[in-house]
Amino acid sequence: DGGITQSPKYLFRKEGQNVTLSCEQNLNHDAMYWYRQDPGQGLRLIYYSQIVNDFQKGDIAEGYSVSREKKESFPLTVTSAQKNPTAFYLCASTRGQINEKLFFGSGTQLSVL
Amino acid sequence: QKEVEQNSGPLSVPEGAIASLNCTYSDRVSQSFFWYRQYSGKSPELIMSIYSNGDKEDGRFTAQLNKASQYVSLLIRDSQPSDSATYLCAVNLPSGSARQLTFGSGTQLTVLP
Numbered sequence: 001d002g003g004i005t006q007s008p009k010y011l012f013r014k015e016g017q018n019v020t021l022s023c024e025q026n027l028n029h030d031a032m033y034w035y036r037q038d039p040g041q042g043l044r045l046i047y048y049s050q051i052v053n054d055f056q057k058g059d060i061a062e063g064y065s066v067s068r069e070k071k072e073s074f075p076l077t078v079t080s081a082q083k084n085p086t087a088f089y090l091c092a093s094t095r096g097q098i099n100e101k102l103f104f105g106s107g108t109q110l111s112v113l
Numbered sequence: 114q115k116e117v118e119q120n121s122g123p124l125s126v127p128e129g130a131i132a133s134l135n136c137t138y139s140d141r142v143s144q145s146f147f148w149y150r151q152y153s154g155k156s157p158e159l160i161m162s163i164y165s166n167g168d169k170e171d172g173r174f175t176a177q178l179n180k181a182s183q184y185v186s187l188l189i190r191d192s193q194p195s196d197s198a199t200y201l202c203a204v205n206l207p208s209g210s211a212r213q214l215t216f217g218s219g220t221q222l223t224v225l226p
Contacts, residue, residue: 035216042117042201042216043157058213090156101147102203102214104156 002027006091006105012113013078013085021076021108023091029103030096032074036060037088046089049074050096078110086111116140117204119217127225132189134220136202139183146178146185147203150196151219157201161187192224 004025013019025032031050035043045058049068063082068074074093078085088109092102120135134148145164149157161176163169163185169176175188185204189196202217 040218040221042218044216045213048213088154101159101162102157104158107154107156109154 004091004093004103004105006089006108008108009106011108011110013110014113016080018077018079019110021078021089021091021110023074023076023105024072025074025091025093025103025105026072027093027103028071029093030071031094032068033092033094033102034058034064034066034074034076035090035092037090043090046076116206117202117215117217119200119202119220121220123221123223125223125225126192128192128194130192130224132192132196132222132224134187134189134200134202134222136185136187136204136217137183138185138202138204138206138215140204140206141180141183143180143183143204143206145205146176147214148174148176148185148187149201149203149216151199151201153199189222192222194224194226197223 007022033048034046037043044060046064047066049055055068065077090107091105094100116139118137126132148161150160151157163176163178173190177186199219199221201219203214205212206215
């Protein structure tokens with residue numbers, strides 16, 4: 001079955017540590033997105049990529065980095081510069097058409113030790 | 114003013130009643146509007162999309178769009194306890210040179226048995 005796989009489901013970060021969240025899709029979608037969700041809040045866009053080897057900052061990119069070396073993969077690194085990383089992280093994808101719905105992964109809950 | 118604003122919750126309705134969820138948005142030329150349902154700790158799932166003024170019905174759900182008033186709503190008829198979740202409104206808004214899906218902060222709905 002086609003879909004989006006995020007891993008791990010839960011992740012813990014120590015002070016000063018970089019951590020990477022994985023996102024893989026087999027939907028043959030061109031566009032991929034990373035969102036952050038804080039408790040009781042909506043989704044905020046971190047980064048998005050519309051084609052391989054290209055990506056753009058969203059509304060809250062500071063302290064995060066991404067890469068898009070393959071169409072299927074869009075990993076997100078939470079760097080030590082992100083001082084408040086505790087949140088629920090969601091990866092999503094679409095074919096890239098403007099009015100399309102988003103397909104979501106199951107999410108990664110990141111917490112600080 | 115937030116770009117996508119939802120009526121403040123939490124909202125409680127008795128089982129069998131109609132739940133009404135409201136959303137306003139800032140951009141007059143937005144053309145695509147979505148309602149997502151999110152259970153606690155899970156990723157959002159699309160329940161309705163609407164692109165034209167008027168009503169769109171799907172089972173117990175009705176989405177209503179009024180572009181002149183920049184207003185979109187979701188009605189849930191015959192509410193069930195399983196409808197208890199957070200409902201997110203999402204609107205396609207300008208972001209730099211592109212348009213991106215922008216989410217409201219969500220309305221938490223509780224359906225009381």
